[in-house]
Amino acid sequence: MDRIVIADDHPLFRAALRSAVSKASPEATIEECASLAEARAALRTPTDLLLLDLKLSDSEGMAGLAAVRAEHPVVPVAVVSASEEASVVRRALALGAAGFIPKSAALPQMVEAITAVLAGDAWAPETPEAAGEDDLAARVGSLTPSQLRILEGLKAGRLNKQIAFDLGVSEATIKAHLTSVFRKLGVYNRTQAVILAQQMDLTR
Numbered sequence: 155m156d157r158i159v160i161a162d163d164h165p166l167f168r169a170a171l172r173s174a175v176s177k178a179s180p181e182a183t184i185e186e187c188a189s190l191a192e193a194r195a196a197l198r199t200p201t202d203l204l205l206l207d208l209k210l211s212d213s214e215g216m217a218g219l220a221a222v223r224a225e226h227p228v229v230p231v232a233v234v235s236a237s238e239e240a241s242v243v244r245r246a247l248a249l250g251a252a253g254f255i256p257k258s259a260a261l262p263q264m265v266e267a268i269t270a271v272l273a274g275d276a277w278a279p280e281t282p283e284a285a286g287e288d289d290l291a292a293r294v295g296s297l298t299p300s301q302l303r304i305l306e307g308l309k310a311g312r313l314n315k316q317i318a319f320d321l322g323v324s325e326a327t328i329k330a331h332l333t334s335v336f337r338k339l340g341v342y343n344r345t346q347a348v349i350l351a352q353q354m355d356l357t358r
Contacts, residue, residue, distance in 0.1 A: 164207075
């Protein structure tokens with residue numbers, strides 16, 4: 155029996171997703187969440203699929219997806235979004251989403267997408283190729299939750315000691331993490347890391 159978590163802060167759209175899930179997997183157990191925090195708590199129980207809205211009250215853009223993928227890499231995530239730009243779809247997939255469901259999709263299309271992802275396949279609207287952008291998203295997607303928070307701290311212009319205070323760790327730990335961050339991003343210093351983070355802009 156599938157366990158599916160729906161994370162969307164709009165009750166009417168949660169109902170639409172529940173209807174689609176019920177058709178795709180009639181026996182599924184469904185848990186509804188209105189925030190990223192609730193979704194992350196729900197994922198502590200083994201889950202077969204997370205349907206994640208990109209715009210929640212406590213998360214906007216790709217930051218929520220990146221955090222969930224870093225914390226629960228084996229849980230398939232299908233992004234649900236009102237943004238249907240090709241760049242948004244590509245970035246979501248590059249960050250590890252198993253599917254991308256536009257909010258404008260008709261119910262049969264939603265059912266098709268959910269069925270595909272539950273079967274282990276990817277599903278998304280067709281988009282033009284953009285290999286360079288996909289590569290950048292994949293590099294950011296390889297960061298751990300702590301490394302993502304450190305990268306956001308760098309982008310905000312915070313010093314190592316300030317980031318260490320924010321995360322409740324030592325400055326030495328931050329420096330060690332930065333070495334890994336730079337290596338994963340393919341950069342050599344803070345400035346280059348910040349430029350890449352700005353290019354990716356996880357809040358979009």
